[in-house]
Amino acid sequence: MIEAISVTKRYGSSVVLDDVSVKIPHGGITAIIGPNGAGKSTLLGVMSRLIAPDAGHVTIDGMRVDQTPGAVLARRLAILRQDNHIMLRLTVRDLVAFGRYPHNHGRLSLADRDIIEQAIRQLDLDALGDRYLDELSGGQRQRAFIAMVLAQETDYILLDEPLSSLDVQKSVQMLGLFRTAADELSRTIVIVVHDIxxxxxxxxxxxxxxxxxxxxxxxxxxxxxxxxLEEIYDVPIGVHHVDGRRLLAYP
Amino acid sequence: MANSAIRSSRQTLFGLFAGAMLCVALFLTVGANGQWDFVLPFRGTKILTMVLVGYSVAVSAVLFQTATGNRILTPGIMGFDSLFILLQTLIVFSIGAQGYTGIDPRLLFAGQAALMIGFSALLYRLLFHSGGRSLHLLVLTGVVLGILFRSLSEFAGRVISPNEYLFLQDRFFASFNNPDTQLLAFSYGVVGAVSLMAWRMLPAFDVLGLGRERAISLGVDHRRTVGAILAITAVLVSISTALVGPVTFFGLLVSNLAYWLIRSHRHVLILPAATLLAVIALLAGQLVLEQALGFGTNLRVVLEFAGGITFILLLLRDPRR
Amino acid sequence: MFERNGRLVLAWTGVAALAFVSLTIGAGTLHLEELFSGSGGNASALLRESRVPRTLALVLAGSSLAIAGLIMQMIARNRFVEPATAGTAESAALGVLAVMLLAPGISVLARMLVAGGFALAGTFLFLLILRRIPHRSALVVPLVGLMLGGVIDSITTFFAYRYDLLQSISTWMAGDFSGVLAGRYELLWIGFALALAGYLAADRFTAIGIGETFAVNVGINYNRVVAIGLLIVSLITASVVVTVGLIPFVGLIAPNLVAMRMGDNARRSLPWVALTGAALILLCDIAGRVVRYPYEIPVGTVVGVVGGAVFLALLLRRERQVG
Structure with missing residues (x-):
């Protein structure tokens, strides 16, 4: 379980997280929604120890993230933030291989290689494995980063806007993949999404x-x-149920 | 990692190694006229110095670039070697030339290196800690700091008595042609110790190249790793500056050449490549200037010229890097 | 209006006071009472031959460099540009070296013209490079200029070393007023005259500082004004370099300090910029003479320290405003 306890974060005079407490138990897909500037990405950053809160703290399976060695946490929790600019010239396979670092500290075993290839296949990147990241489209690069996160094989996977540069088809595919990871591999997935x-x-x-x-x-x-929804977004958004799915009608 | 890329990187490394060996052989023998008793020890010492300087400059530049996450910053450009000179001047300023010569040079060096580590950590905190600053601001701040350090040493040098100023000039005008070899064995020991520490962290350095957040997410202790790099860098810069004086752009030149030649992100390949390139540049450059063109100690100037142009080209190419 | 004039008078008085201090200090003791006792040949000779020329040279060089900096900032549309951060000064120094090597016998005026030609070429190269920078940020401009200056400087060092002139070129370039005597600083008047010409054209420089489109809109021949501006800057830089050597950052600091208080209208701020430049260099020179009396620290070194620190402060202040 990830637990945030009374977390507050300020940037200058603006309060980005205001005494937030939340529990995310093991399993399933949790989506964080809200308008811009609501603090979604910051909450994700605090939960994954990338951002230090000004007050409060976060525990993962009972371990406080600010007091637990990074190497231990990296085997439990993986985080992907939005920025996917990278200085290095890496191939897709190089990048995905970094996902194994928490387990092998740079020395790839045969088992590691299998996991890497599997992650590449899951994200439909077979044909692009040896291509350099800077030669790929934004969506392809995004998938490569998600493959790296999957290769990390952590219980918790935190993703900030993982669908941002994907088209509808790839987004649906990606969500299906998350579903599988949650249901069959019992991963806990937390995503920040824009699209309600x-x-x-x-x-x-x-x-x-x-x-x-x-x-x-x-x-x-x-x-x-x-x-x-109106309380969240200040806009009346109609909700209709059709064939067991929710259709949203924007005013 | 694509296997072909590894293979071609290894071939490149091997080629560089052969080139460096050739340079060493030529440097030892060209124009020796059979006076081996004199030539071999004399030139041998010089080669040992150049190799150590090449290694220090190349490794410190590459690691610093990994820690700061961009490829146009080097310790030289950030004014680290000017800082070393400034510290030396200030020490002479406070204890006098006589006090300075009275202290065991190894102890003195250790003290200076410790100060360097402290100051570079301070500089780093000042410039990088808050994060999100523009690269151009960082580089420009570094360049201006370098100018400021140089002016301050010059100023401090002028304020102390003219005799001590002369002493300092003498002390600092170590150059590629006239290296300060007194400390050579000691320097090798220090560099060896530092390298051992770096060696064990190489995989973590690779991860650091992905950027701060990704490195943390992959379990690298970012603060500790960057701290280690700063300490290593400070020591290496102190070594090379003490041996041959400041070189602003040399590190930039060899690190970027290495990135260009080696199609891999792995430090285990890039660091040797940058080192070999540095050694080749130093030995071949010195050889050509001395033997072929008959000039003296102009190597630094030539390197600064080439490095400065590289720097401008890098700025022109991609403003984000 | 009156208040502004009043303050300007105050500034004039300040500079005059500094100039007076500059007259009274130096290695030889000046007994002012000798001047009035009628007998004092010694004191008046010292004044006439050394102190007055030195003080005049300081005021002329400081104010001209400050104005040159302001004009460059308008042309490059960047606050951090000045002769020492655009390759101009280093190019002028290369010109001086070329004269020493190729035509050592020519007159100082010719020497200044050659140095000015080199400065012009170097600055032009700088502007050419700037045009090729893809996403030009305000900070990359001085960065390119400083690097270009370094590259040109390494060419100078290379040839100076090759022809055994390193010693003389570095003494020459030290930015030192201690050797200024009557008969050896008068080129600075030419630089000052050019600075005055720049003052007369101040409105045009303000216009090109706003932007090329704006300048063309209000009917200004953009290219010609830029060319004239570059010529003025290059010749001012050359006059200073040939006479006393490199003095960095005066052209950077003075306009920035003034702009902080009164904005960027060149015609209004130019007298202030000139006075600030003069005051700055007088102060630095006095400090250089006093700190290690009777030895002197070259003003170039003092300005390097002060200028470097102020430059740094400007950079970090700018960041606070943005962030």
Whole structure:
């Protein structure tokens, strides 16, 4: 379980996270939604120890992230943030191989190689394995980074806007992949998403944020409702159920 | 890693090694006229110095670039070697030339290196800690700091008595042609110890190249690794500056040549390549200038010329790097 | 209006006071009372031959360099550009070396013209490189200039070393006013005259500082104004380099300090920039003479320290404003 306890983060005078407490138990897909500047990415950053909070703390399986060696955490939790610019000239396979670093510290075993190849296949990157990242499109690069995170084989996978540079087909494919990882490999997946429709139809749980606070937290049935969404986004968004899926109608 | 890329990198490394050996052989023999008793020890010492300087400059530049996450910053450009000179001047300033010569040079060096580590950590905190600063601001700040350090040493040098100024000039005008070899064995020992420490962290350095957040996510202790790099860099810069004086652009030149030649991100390949390139540049450059053109100690100037142009080209090519 | 004029008068007085201090200090003791006792041939000779020329040279060089810096900043549209951060000064030094090597006998005026030609070529090269920078950030401009200066400087060192002139060229370039005597500083008047010409054209420089489109819109021949500006800057730099050597950063600091208080209208700020430049260099020279009396620290060194520190402060201050 990931647990954030009374986490506060300020940048200058603006409070980005305001005394946030949240528990993310093991398993399933949790989506964090909310308008820009709500603090979603910061919350993800604090939970993954990339950002140090000004107050409060975070534990993972009972270990405080600020007191546990990074090497231990890296075998439990993987994080992918939005920026995918990279200084090095790396091939896709080089990058995915870095996902094994927490386990092998730079010396690849045969088992490691299998895991790497599997991750490359899962993300449809077979043909691109030896291509350099700077030769790829934004979406292809994004998939390569996700493959690296999968190769890390952690219980918890935190992804900040993993769909941002993917087209609809690839986004759906990616969400299917997350579903499989959660259901069959019992991974815990936390994603920040912009698109409410994706969250509404693929997440097991939705956390909605606004102004640095959590304003709604529950199953899609509980959160994807017109009154709740209006409270989050200040816009009345209609919710319709068609063939067991949720359709959102923007005003 | 694509196997072909590894293979071609290894071939490149081998070629560089052969080139460096050739340079060593030529440097030892060309124009010796059979006076081996004199020539071999004399030139041998020089070669040992150049190799150590080449290694120090190349390794410190590559590691510093890994730690700062860009390829146009080097310790030289950030004014680290000017800082070393400034510290030396200030020491003479505070204890006098006589006190200076009275102290065991090894002890003195250790003290200076320790100060360097402290100051470079301070500099790093000042410039990089808050993060998100523009690269150009960092580089420009570094360049201006370098100018400031140089002016301050010059100023401090002028304020102390003219005799001590002369002493300093004498002390600092170590150059490629006239290296300060007194400390050579000691320097090799220090560099060896530092390299051992670096060797064990090589895989972590590779991960660091992915950037701070990714490195942390992969379990690298970012603060500790960067701290180690700064300490290593400070020691190496102190060594090379003490031996042959400041070289601003040489590290930039060889590190970027190495990135260009070696199609891999792995330090285990890049560091030797940069070192070999540095050794070749120093030996071949000195050889050509001395033997072919009959000039004296102009190597530094030629290197600065080439390095400065490289720097401008890098700036022109990609503003983000 | 009156208040502004009042402050300007105050600034004039300040510079005059500094100049007076500059007159009274030096290795030889000056007994002012000798001047008035009528007998004092010694004191008046010292003044006439050494102190007055030196003080005049300081004021002329400081104010001209400051104005040259301001003009360059308008042309490059960048606050951090000045002769020492654009390759101009180093090119002038290369010109001086070329004269020493090829035509050592020519007059100082010819020497200055050659140095000016080199300075012009170097600055032009700088502007050419700037045009090729893809995403030009404000900070990459002085960076390129400093590096270009370094490259040109290494050419100078290379040839100076080759022809055994390293010693003389480095003494020559030290930025030192201690050798200024009557008859050996008058070139600076030419530089000052050019700076005055720049003052007369101040509005045009402000216009090109706003931008090429704006300048063309208000009917200014952009290329011609830039060319004239470069010529003025190059010749001012050459006059200083030939007479006393390299003095970095005066052209950077003075305009920036003034712009902080009163903005960028060149016509309004130019007298202030000139006065600030003069005051700055007078102060640094006085400090250089006092700190290690009776030895002297060259003003170039003192300005290097002060200028480097101020440059750094400007950089970090700018960042605070942005961030």
């Amino acid at each position: 429709a994706f969250a509404a139809n693929y997440a097991d749980r939705i956390i909605a944020m606004r102004d640095g606070r959590i304003v709604a937290d529950g199953s899609p049935d509980e959160v994807i409702r017109q009154d709740v």
